[in-house]
Amino acid sequence: MKIYNTLSKRKEEFIPIEEGKVRMYVCGPTVYNLIHIGNARPMIVFDTVRRYMEYKGFEVNYVSNFTDVDDKIIKQAIAEGVDASVISERYIAECKADMEALNVKPATTHPLATQEICGMLDMIGTLIEKGHAYEAADGTVYYRTRSFQEYGKLSHRNVDDLQAGNRSLLVSGEDQKEDPLDFVLWKPKKDGEPYWESPWCNGRPGWHIECSVMSKRYLGDEIDIHAGGEDLIFPHHENEIAQSEAANGKQFARYWMHNAFLNIDNRKMSKSLGNFFTVRDISEKYDLQVLRFFMLSAHYRSPLNFSAELMESAKNGRDRILTAVQNLHHLMENAVTLGKIEETVSEQELLQDAKRFVTQFETAMDDDCNTADAIAAIFDLVKWTNTNTDATCSQSFLMAILQEIKELSDICGLLVDTAPEILDTQIETLIEQRQVARREKNFARSDEIREELLAQGILLEDTREGVKWKRV
């Protein structure tokens, strides 16, 4: 499997530190509001990376944090007149609900920044001891950026360029810093803010130190994959590297994966433009599986545009897979009725042929998780299925195909075999009545019933194998 590594700017063969195991850390959201669809992109794509690795037989230790202490959380808490923890706990719960609806697997561990303060104090202490950090007069602790020789290796910048482009910082009044590039590890509390005691001052951690510490605690000094949105490359991930490698004396992460941004109507999502959507907003109109399908229809490193039109397109595309799966179920029931259970020799040959879609899928995923191509493989399989199955097929054959579609979809976290709903008897009766009307060629009555059911959200389809229905 090849992975594009931001560190080397090229695709590299993935070789885990420990054979058969993957240590993966994905930067999670700051929980001050409902997550937006931009937050959902890394969750979905890296969950898919994880699922594929598990499919390949790796044991994945997947860690994704919640940043539950932050200026924005405090601001929200003050606005509502509640404790910061009330805000963070509320939105962690909401975020988990959204993740579940997106079929994002819970991480092996979801650490909270506020539960890891001890580790942060330890690491900051180590950095000071080693001369990589210093305490200012008011108790703020800064990282001495220029003390880390390789600073800039992830974002491919050199410190002098950074300084040239950062003139504004020089005049921003942070005159406690030895150097404008230095960043905060620990800062003093302000009135009304949550704080922890430390050797330097009562205060709270800077953002970057959290991830270094949580990664170290749950995955160790060296990890395989560190992932997040591309905006985190600089400064967040650059700073994590500086902290972790200076403190631990080892390479921090071997592979750095970054997803591109999600735009809305070709513009960056922002509240001021009024094009800001939460995952919850989308869930009111669509099954969030549609959002997941949509996100995976492009490569994770390409910017992806979001619009109502594209969601409709995604919905229709996904429905094509669902329809094929439903057809298989119908055909299987049919096969059982007819007593066609065991597959025939020619069916075995067909199944052999269908294996190529698995290969096609894996080839795509092996190439830096190319989900767009992988989904194309699923569509090819769907088309093959629609062409090669009919009422004469055996149950065993149909079942094997169904399993293949389900397995590939499941790697993408796409649920295509939703449990059949039980219709209430009243609706079933109407369907029966319509069939009677049709046999009597009373099409007026038959269409009337169909309209009536459609009004209730039940769409009928008359197929060769009988009447099918689905919710719209």
Added chain:
RNA sequence: GGUGCCAUAGCCAAGUGGUAAGGCAAAGGUCUGCAACACCUCUAUCACCAGUUCAAAUCUGGUUGGCACCUCCA
């Protein structure tokens, strides 16, 4: 100002040296009482210019047009 990315059919989107996957939409057809589903058919020489090569969407240089980061925004 610094750094980097992108430009493929109506829309979305793979492909990164050997003569353009897939999906949505549209059109025609088969099936069907009709509709829907499904199937068949049909749709691009890859922003522009120049160059390298037997061969380029794919490499090099340039032009134009988008975008991102450099401000604790995924």
